[in-house]
Every structure is written in C-alpha cells, then in structure tokens.
Amino acid sequence: MLSDRQQLILNAIVDNYIHSAEPVGSRTISKREDIGFSSATIRNEMSDLEELGYLEQPHTSAGRVPSTKGYRFYVDNLIQPQHLSEAELGKLKQLFAERILHSEKVVEYTAQILSQLTNYTAIVLGPEIFEHRLKHIQIVPLNETQAVAIVVTHTGRVENKLIDLPEGIGPSEIERLVNLLNAKLTDVPLWQLKQRVYQEISGEMRRNAEQYEEMLMILDKSLKPEEERVYLRGATKIMNQPEFRDVDKVKDILELLEQQDQLLHLIGMPGEGLKVRIGQENQLDAIKQCSIITTSYSLGGKPVGMVGILGPTRMEYGKVISVLNYLAEGLSRMLTSQFEK
Amino acid sequence: MLSDRQQLILNAIVDNYIHSAEPVGSRTISKREDIGFSSATIRNEMSDLEELGYLEQPHTSAGRVPSTKGYRFYVDNLIQPQHLSEAELGKLKQLFAERILHSEKVVEYTAQILSQLTNYTAIVLGPEIFEHRLKHIQIVPLNETQAVAIVVTHTGRVENKLIDLPEGIGPSEIERLVNLLNAKLTDVPLWQLKQRVYQEISGEMRRNAEQYEEMLMILDKSLKPEEERVYLRGATKIMNQPEFRDVDKVKDILELLEQQDQLLHLIGMPGEGLKVRIGQENQLDAIKQCSIITTSYSLGGKPVGMVGILGPTRMEYGKVISVLNYLAEGLSRMLTSQFEK
C-alpha cells in the first residue's frame, strides 16, 4: 500500500498532468501549495512510485507520467467528488425540464449536452423499451404481399417494421387479428408480448386452423424488437487533445466510432452503475490511449440504457464522473415518472 | 480558348496530380506515352497555362498543381466517362436487387456503398415523401393531453409525431376524425393532404363547430413533415489523403460534417442533375480544399433526394461522376417502380 505522502504526490502528479498534458517534473510538484517538500524528496518518491508501476518516464531526462495503474489508483482512491458549476447544472436541469416525451429525442439531446459539458465524446445508448407497455398495435397492408406493422407504447414511442404477408391472408383477417391484439394485450409490457400472445390469443386464433401458423409468423415479425440505437456526439473533440495531434491515431479512433456495432461494444458494458476503463484496460488497440466512463440509467429501478464518455486517458475523471452520475440520475427520474403515468 | 496541345497537357497534369498528390514537373509529363514533346516544350506550355490561371506553383522550384480554374476546365471539357469495373457494378446492382422497401434503409446502404466504392465521404439525403400517397393515418391517445399521430404511406414509410391534445377532445372525437380521414384521403399524395383536408373534410367537421379549430390544429401538427434525414458515411476517409495529414484541417471538415444542418447545406443544392463544386468554389472555409459532387435521384420524374460525394479537390472526378450517375439512375428506377405499384 502507498504511504500517505506517496498518495499525495501521485495525486498531485496525475492532477497536474491532466491539465498540462506534459510530463511533470519534481520541481513543478514541490512548488504546489499543498506540497511541503523539496524537489529532491519528491524525486525520491517519484522514483519509488515508478518502481511500483504507478508512474512512467517517457525518457530519462523527462518528467513522469501516470501509468494505467497510476490512473487506476487515482480513480479508485484519490478522486474527490467535483462540484458542477451553476452553468453546468443549468444546462442539465434544462434538459430534464423539457417536456419531450419522445425518448429518442431526449437521448439525442443528452448525448449533445454531455459532449458539450465535458468536451469529450459522448456515447449514449437509447433506452430499451421492453418495459414500456403496449398502447396500440396496427398492421397496415400495403399490397397483397406486404404490410407495415406498427407498435405504439404508452410512452408514445412508435416502432414500425415492414413484413411479408403469407399467402391467403386478406385484410379482413388482419383486422380481426389486430382487434384481438388490441383488446387483449393493451398495457402489457413489450417483453411479455410474445408469451402472452401464445397464452391468450392462440386459442381464439386456432379456430381458423389453416391460417394459425401464418398469423403467428406475422406477429413474430411484428413484435421483434428494433435494433438498438446508439447516439454519438462530439467525436471530433478528441482532436483538441494535444496528444492526439497525430492523424493516424485519430483516424483509428474515429473509424472505430463510425461503426455502430463497435460503439455498442464500447458502451455496452454489463451490469449497472459507474464503470471506468482506463487506457490499456481497453480491449481495442485503437483506444488503448483513451478512457471510457459509462454508467447506466434506469426505468423503475431496472437499467435500460447507458451513457458514456470517451476521452484521452488524461481525462478529467472527477468532473466527468460527477456529470455522468448527475445525468444518469436525472434521466432515470425522468423516465420513471414518465413510465408511471 | 486553350489550344489542343494545351488541353492535352492540362489533362495530363491534372491526371497525374490526382494520382500522385505531388506537384508535377515538366519531365514527368514529357515521359508520358500520350505526350510527344520534350520537357522544355512542356515547360513553356506550363508557364503559359499558369499565366492563364489554370495552374499554380507551390514555390519556384516545384512542379505545377492545377488551380480551381484548372480543375473546372478539366471537369467541364476533358473528363472522359469512366467504365466501372465488374466488382463495382456488382455491388451497385446488389443494392438495387435487395428487396427492401423501407426507403430509409435503402438510403443508408446507398451511402455506405458509395463511400466504399469511391473511398471518399458519402452524403445522402433521404427521399422526400411528399409524393408518397397516404395509406393510413392513425392517432393514438396516450393520456388526456397527449397523443401520437402516425402516417403510413403506400410505400410503407411510417412517420410519427407526438402532439398535444387541446382540452375537451376525447377518444371518440379523435376516432371519428381518423375514420373520416382514412375514408376520404387514402391515396392522396402527402403534399396535397392539408389542402384536401380543408376542401373535403372541413365541411363535415364544422358540424361540431366548437371543436373545429382544435381538430384542425391536431391535423396541422400531425401532417407536418418530418425533418429531413441526411446520411453520412466514410467521414474518416478524408484522412487517407496525403494533403489532409494535418489534424487542424481534418478537424474543421469533420466538425462541419458533425452538424446535420451544415450537411443539408452541403448537399442540398437546388435543381436536378449532376453538380460539381470545386475547391474555392465552395462557400465554407473548412472545405475550400475539397470538392463536392452531387446529383439528384427522382421518383416518377421529380427529384426527391440527393446523393453526393465529398473528397479532396484532387478527386477522381471521372470515376465519382460515373458512379454517382449510375447510382442515381438505379435509385430512381427502383423508387419509381415501387411508387407505381
């Protein structure tokens, strides 16, 4: 375990490096107000910290830079909760105050604001809607072979899907089916829908035995959940960081962010609550010099989506964590109140 | 006007520069098979071409580079139609063959393929749906004050919008309204909808005089067209270009591309048919070293959307133009056949 003084110095180094982006030397630290030791003492401690793996030296005559292990210790033990400024709080509150039900929009704005506030890249995973309850289902035939299935949830979210119609199914059959569904399944959470179809509807449907299979197929397709939506904002912010003035590094990162499935990978961490992945801890080479902080937001206690920030390893962890926590809490409250209506 | 030989040489220079990205010297040109003159002769012509404004010299002892005027002449007079390779044709045909009606998806794939084929950034503006005909309209009340309005077109496209309900309007009134709309307005093109509402529906609606205004308000909101969707793919491709190895240049461009409204600006050129905007001809500073080629695709003869390519001024104009033309034609055919069904 690190001594108090070692922790103090490590904290000072990380802190300094986060703001200066330059390797920090012993003299710089010794001049800080919260440090009462000469540069020589600091040098000794730095040497020890390097041996222990918390610091690294780009080259002999340079200052020290935190290693991944150093950042990890900083994040786990040294970070103090940051106060958000009035302006920041204002922006966030404004977001929650907006009376937009359309959750897609809320999520989009969230990503926007998150990126603005932190000056890093924001990644937001839209809320899964399995918890939402069915308000209305509609199947609109377009011609003999195709139809559009539309599902409206009680929160006003609309999913639509183009489906192929099996042969021999006419508009009247579809109408009967839809009426049945609306009568029986309103207010059922989406995740229960398929199951309830089998429980409650299949009996009635089986009367026209020959079309039973086809009907089930239609429903099966109609109720398949939409692919997940990821929102990315401020991807170019990384270019403001001095350590990313290199096109090749930036290219790798931005190419990664262009791919939806990779984005999902990045932000789709299991479990709820705040997670920090620092530098080398990331699997993907392109972002081994980046850190990702994510947290989940929830609806009625269950996590339904994620918000995350991607920035350089040299990230303002304290601030980002505060913003994310505050935001996720607000989003959850907002969603939940909307859900309970 | 340029002499034949001047045109030959200008063509050779542009051609060479497009592929090498280096200022081209007189010797390089004189060695080309299609040129039968010594480097000295070429030098004289080059000097003249520079004086005329078609070429530029980065510095005294460097070769020449085409100016915006030079590219313009090249594009307007010298370009020969390029043949697409089997592989390229294959990819494009595959796109058209896919039986996806959901036009959003088609447009998304289009952008993807365009960027893949050209190695530049693709911007695609989704088809306006004003020409699409109403298949079904539905208003689903969520609670006392809010409802979702859903419009389905005959091509299977679904637009939805959250609307506030005026006081005193109950589910039964809404149902009456919706039934009326579906009975009277099916198969009416969306752009005529509002007008037809006033012509054909207002009479019947006026019976319940007190709610007339409110009803109109609801319809007004429901029928407001969705904001336009722009798809961007391969934004990072610009980083592969040697002249964009500079983070600051790239940053300006990518920041521009991050803004939806700016994208619309870039691609939303008036009129139909192929347009090329070269380097300095662009308004925005960030892309004064880029060229944009766009063309429109149409539905039943009317232009409804745009496809475009953004690349360095030093772009493979011939190839990009061929790909865009071929693609726009195919898209138009696809949409139109779908429209006529």
Added chain:
DNA sequence: TGTTAGCACTCATACGTAACGAGTGCTAAA
C-alpha cells in the same frame, strides 16, 4: 517559327552538429 538541349538559379528537404535546458540520480551535509 516552333522545338529542344544546356545551364544557371531557386528553394524545399534532409542531414549533421552544436547549444540549450528541463529533469534526473546520486552524494554529502544539515
């Protein structure tokens, strides 16, 4: 008169050297 060979000149780039200075590690004194 148009074309070409020859040559002096220009200028960005690469390279090697030297000076600089930020920062270290070590030693010895407080």
Added chain:
DNA sequence: TTTAGCACTCGTTACGTATGAGTGCTAACA
C-alpha cells in the same frame, strides 16, 4: 529523514550545408 548541490542524460531547437527536383532563359536546330 530531508535537502542542497552537481554531474549527467537526452529530447528539442537552431543553424549551416548539401542535395536534388524543377524552373526559366538562351542559343542552337529542324
């Protein structure tokens, strides 16, 4: 245990020179 002092390291910067691609001009040539 802490700190002042000092030699040493090594990346960065500055500068002068060599290099070479490419030009413009002149004079000879077809």
